[in-house]
Amino acid sequence: MPDSVLSTHELHKAFGALRASEGISIRLLHGEIHAIIGPNGAGKSTLIAQICGSLRPDSGRVTFLGRDVTALPTEARARMGLARTFQTSALAMDQTVMQNVLLGALGASGRPWRFLSRVARDAGLRDTAEAALLETGLQDLARLRTAELSHGQRRQLEVAVALTQAPRAFVMDEPMAGLGAEGSRHLTGFLDRLRTRAPILLVEHDMDAVFALADRITVLVYGRVIATGSVEDIRADPLVRDAYLGDGA
Amino acid sequence: MNREWLLNAALLAGLVVVPGWAVWADEPFTIMLATRAVIFALAAAGLNIALGLGGLVSLGHAVFFGIGGYAMGVLASHAQNYTPLYDGVFTIQGTKSMPVIWLAAAVTSGLAAWLIGVLSLRTSGAYFIMITLAFGQMAYFFAISWPAYGGEDGLSIYVRNGFPGLNTLDPIQFYGLCLAWLCLVLWGYARLRRSPFGLALDSARQVPDRVRAVGLDPRRLQLVALVLSGAVTGLAGALFADLNRFVSPSMLSWQMSGEIIVFVIIGGVARLFGPVAGAVFYVMMEHWLGGISDYWQIFLGLVLLAVVLFGRGGLIGMICGKGRPDA
Numbered sequence: 006m007p008d009s010v011l012s013t014h015e016l017h018k019a020f021g022a023l024r025a026s027e028g029i030s031i032r033l034l035h036g037e038i039h040a041i042i043g044p045n046g047a048g049k050s051t052l053i054a055q056i057c058g059s060l061r062p063d064s065g066r067v068t069f070l071g072r073d074v075t076a077l078p079t080e081a082r083a084r085m086g087l088a089r090t091f092q093t094s095a096l097a098m099d100q101t102v103m104q105n106v107l108l109g110a111l112g113a114s115g116r117p118w119r120f121l122s123r124v125a126r127d128a129g130l131r132d133t134a135e136a137a138l139l140e141t142g143l144q145d146l147a148r149l150r151t152a153e154l155s156h157g158q159r160r161q162l163e164v165a166v167a168l169t170q171a172p173r174a175f176v177m178d179e180p181m182a183g184l185g186a187e188g189s190r191h192l193t194g195f196l197d198r199l200r201t202r203a204p205i206l207l208v209e210h211d212m213d214a215v216f217a218l219a220d221r222i223t224v225l226v227y228g229r230v231i232a233t234g235s236v237e238d239i240r241a242d243p244l245v246r247d248a249y250l251g252d253g254a
Numbered sequence: 255m256n257r258e259w260l261l262n263a264a265l266l267a268g269l270v271v272v273p274g275w276a277v278w279a280d281e282p283f284t285i286m287l288a289t290r291a292v293i294f295a296l297a298a299a300g301l302n303i304a305l306g307l308g309g310l311v312s313l314g315h316a317v318f319f320g321i322g323g324y325a326m327g328v329l330a331s332h333a334q335n336y337t338p339l340y341d342g343v344f345t346i347q348g349t350k351s352m353p354v355i356w357l358a359a360a361v362t363s364g365l366a367a368w369l370i371g372v373l374s375l376r377t378s379g380a381y382f383i384m385i386t387l388a389f390g391q392m393a394y395f396f397a398i399s400w401p402a403y404g405g406e407d408g409l410s411i412y413v414r415n416g417f418p419g420l421n422t423l424d425p426i427q428f429y430g431l432c433l434a435w436l437c438l439v440l441w442g443y444a445r446l447r448r449s450p451f452g453l454a455l456d457s458a459r460q461v462p463d464r465v466r467a468v469g470l471d472p473r474r475l476q477l478v479a480l481v482l483s484g485a486v487t488g489l490a491g492a493l494f495a496d497l498n499r500f501v502s503p504s505m506l507s508w509q510m511s512g513e514i515i516v517f518v519i520i521g522g523v524a525r526l527f528g529p530v531a532g533a534v535f536y537v538m539m540e541h542w543l544g545g546i547s548d549y550w551q552i553f554l555g556l557v558l559l560a561v562v563l564f565g566r567g568g569l570i571g572m573i574c575g576k577g578r579p580d581a
């Protein structure tokens with residue numbers, strides 16, 4: 006498999022009797038947006054957690070940039086360029102918007118052991134942070150406390166932090182959640198342009214966004230992959246219509 | 255320039271003016287009280303790195319305070335008895351030189367902090383508190399049962415240690431040294447808070463998952479914070495032992511740990527001058543109310559209760575309101 010940036014091989018994970026991942030093998034290719042869809046509790050976030058390293062699979066492998074990263078901790082995978090956004094925003098609410106993006110840039114720089122210099126005066130970090138804010142349209146909010154942001158702005162900030170990380174692949178868990186129609190459309194356009202920078206593994210409930218963006222879609226139900234294919238394949242798949250999409254789709 | 259800045263400046267001015275007045279009025283006892291307050295503030299400023307910036311509730315900081323104290327006691331007692339501290343492959347002599355003692359105190363307490371951190375940072379919340387408390391108790395009982403250095407009775411030093419160019423027996427000169435350390439550490443704290451490390455540490459406290467997701471290890475950040483914190487508190491311990499010319503296991507007791515935490519909480523957790531406000535307030539209460547009643551700590555308890563219930567920002571927070579993040 007030459008072109009796969011990120012892949013999982015036969016991932017299994019059980020929480021007691023609950024099988025959250027049952028032999029999941031997926032691949033993320035260069036330049037693509039690969040959407041993972043499935044009903045609530047299907048195991049999408051559990052899959053992401055195993056890919057990013059916050060959860061150990063019971064068995065199976067995760068490969069990133071040609072390297073088996075299954076045994077690596079989250080931070081090592083992140084340093085390789087795996088940029089993640091969280092389903093529920095993981096932002097430092099007491100910090101400014103700028104500080105949140107600076108942290109991402111700092112992580113990517115790999116040089117946190119500086120104790121007396123001002124982080125906000127580090128030109129390199131600042132440039133990275135400001136570029137990410139500009140790209141996500143948050144530049145005017147840089148000095149605001151993160152707690153004062155609207156829900157939608159926080160979702161954008163999640164993406165901005167990921168942008169600072171010199172990403173080789175994005176892993177996004179429901180970035181559109183709670184955004185509203187306008188916000189979703191906006192972010193859809195943004196992610197569409199982002200795929201040229203690094204491929205995106207996109208978990209998303211918003212079907213309009215998924216159908217607009219995805220090069221390929223994987224459908225997860227009860228921890229199993231029931232289908233993988235192009236948007237047309239998935240729309241046409243009777244099994245998927247049955248299990249997930251309903252007849253409206 | 256805001257209110258907190260003014261209050262900090264006023265506190266600092268007080269720490270210069272009051273002892274200055276005491277010299278003029280020939281009130282050495284006041285200078286002693288001020289020295290005590292400044293050393294407590296230094297110990298608490300050390301804790302504030304772990305607790306305020308790192309969010310690590312350590313109930314074992316007396317370990318570092320005590321190790322600093324014993325570093326001074328051990329080195330000075332060997333020097334005054336003219337016996338080597340270690341005589342084997344090479345020889346380590348005792349010393350009466352403050353700079354050497356300070357270095358020894360900071361390094362040994364920093365090492366202790368590293369060891370405790372490696373073992374305790376796997377846990378968090380109440381477990382972390384309990385483990386730091388347990389280490390404190392171990393150190394306490396170890397000191398009690400270690401006869402070489404006085405055991406339960408502690409260790410007396412006849413003459414205060416020396417600093418090049420100063421007469422440390424003069425209360426105000428020793429006070430000046432302690433105050434200089436406090437200022438240096440507060441300056442360092444202010445820098446640390448805005449540094450790359452400070453940002454990463456603050457984030458590790460608020461959102462450890464995010465810190466991992468950007469490629470940093472929150473535990474290592476917290477470990478380094480704990481080492482810095484322990485080293486500063488250890489330094490304060492060495493100064494405290496020098497102030498009293500005496501060190502005993504009580505410096506390692508959990509009550510001492512509690513007092514150091516109380517300084518920080520009363521003054522204001524994570525506030526630059528919180529440890530100063532808390533320690534000064536404590537020493538003033540101890541002096542005035544302690545003169546009226548042996549049960550003065552009941553009153554202190556009430557103050558603590560009021561601070562915790564009505565202002566999470568301690569005295570500084572009550573006067574200046576909530577702190578703002580600085581970009």
Ligand SMILES: Nc1ncnc2c1ncn2[C@@H]1O[C@H](COP(=O)(O)OP(=O)(O)OP(=O)(O)O)[C@@H](O)[C@H]1O
Pocket residue numbers: 020023025043044045046047048049050051052092
């Ligand atoms: N740490 C855990 N311990 C026990 N069960 C868990 C744990 N994490 C997830 N689960 C369970 O595993 C199943 C899959 O959860 P997961 O969060 O991966 O679903 P999801 O597809 O992301 O759902 P949603 O669309 O609601 O975000 C759920 O039934 C959930 O309750």
Ligand SMILES: [Mg+2]
Pocket residue numbers: 049050051092178
């Ligand atoms: Mg989920």
